[in-house]
Amino acid sequence: MIKRTKRRLSKSFLLVCFFLLSLSLSGCSFGAIRHLDAVNDPKTTxxxxxxxxxxxxxxxxxxxxxxxxxxxxxxxxxxxxxxxxxxxxxxxxxxxxxxxxxxxxxxxxxxxxxxxxxxxxxxxxxxxxNRQVLVTLKKNHIRSFADMKDKKLGLQNGSSGQTLFEQQPRVLKNIVAGKTAVLYDNFNTAFLDLQAGRTQGVLGDSIYAGYYIRQQKDPSAYQITTGGFSGExxxxxxxxxxxxxxxxxxxxxxxxxxxxxxxxxxxxxxxxxxxxxx
Missing domain, CATH: 3.40.190.10 (Periplasmic binding protein-like II)
Structure with missing residues (x-):
């Protein structure tokens, strides 16, 4: 009698677990459906x-x-x-x-x-x-990617420039100091280090580079080099x-x-x- 009761409890427990799991999975599915509807609802921001x-x-x-x-x-x-x-x-x-x-x-x-x-x-x-370009200070006489030999480069962490830098090492990575770059959370900090002389070049978007340089007191102090990366x-x-x-x-x-x-x-x-x- 006790064994039968245990078996019944065991079966009941399994059925409850199965039911709860089904609800959980259904909830996830319904949630995804609601989300898909939500992004297309004009009332949703x-x-x-x-x-x-x-x-x-x-x-x-x-x-x-x-x-x-x-x-x-x-x-x-x-x-x-x-x-x-x-x-x-x-x-x-x-x-x-x-x-x-x-x-x-x-x-x-x-x-x-x-x-x-x-x-x-x-x-x-x-x-x-857009395209990736090298920004340098003219006083450093860097006119090409080859001129960055053994010099420090800065770029933004998570940027497309970082991806190209790693995927196409012959273009720039194998040239710069230590075959690596100084990573920054944003381009603003990268450009501040360039101005301070802590790096000699910044790899970044041409759109950002052009705008940033136009805001400077002396835009002519900067050099933009296109290099070997294709457009994007x-x-x-x-x-x-x-x-x-x-x-x-x-x-x-x-x-x-x-x-x-x-x-x-x-x-x-x-x-x-x-x-x-x-």
Whole structure:
């Protein structure tokens, strides 16, 4: 009798466990479905993750307001979508993790489209042209990547420049001191070290480099060298399952390109039209 009771309890326990597990799995599934619906609901505010020091794409002014090319473009896109948008400062090195965890809905801050990143995120259509360039001080007489031999290089941790630096070592990595680079949380700090002489070059986005130099008291003191890295483009990153959101973003970006909005914003922030034309 006792053995039968134990067997019944054991079976009941297993059934309860199975039921709870089913509820748990169903809850996860329903949660994902609700989330997919939410990002396409006009009542839902889309959260944009950005490095709020990345001039001129998305950065904070002295009053704390976030401004920049991508901020303006995001706001224009939000109008096309009929949906609110908000900006969340994140650790740029953790951007894909933040997206995957649902802390943010979009990575939109001079985010370069690369094959490596395409394995983790879905990209919108490209909207802006960019390339990696070497920024130096003219007084150091560095006119080519070869001139960086045994000199210290700085770059931002988690940037596309870091990826190219590691993937194509013959272009620059094998030339610089120690075959390594000094990593920074943001480009602002990297440029301060360049000015102080702690490094002799900074590898970064041409868009950022041009804007930063134009803000200096003596822009002529700087040298921009193109080197051997090929051109790249900026796009919006999102979760791969957010397919409807991607379609809506692509349509909005296409309309903003055709009506000249992206070109006008490019002239405003970069003094030239860097729009990607299909």
């Amino acid at each position: 889309l959260i944009v993750g950005l490095d709020d020091t990345f001039v001129p794409m998305g950065f904070r002014e002295k009053n704390g307001q976030i401004v920049g090319f991508d901020v303006d473009l995001a706001k224009a896109t939000a109008k096309k979508l009929g949906q609110k948008i908000a900006f969340q400062a994140i650790d740029w090195n953790m951007k894909e993790t933040e997206l995957r965890n649902g802390t943010i809905d979009l990575i939109w801050n001079g985010y370069t489209k690369t094959p490596e990143r395409e394995k983790q995120v879905a990209f919108s259509q490209s909207y802006l042209n 483009t900026f796009a919006i990153g999102m979760r791969k399952q957010d397919t409807k959101l991607k379609q809506r973003l692509d349509q909005a970006l296409d309309e903003l390109r055709r009506d000249g909005t992206i070109a006008r914003l490019s002239q405003k922030w970069f003094k030239q039209d860097l729009t990607v034309n299909p």
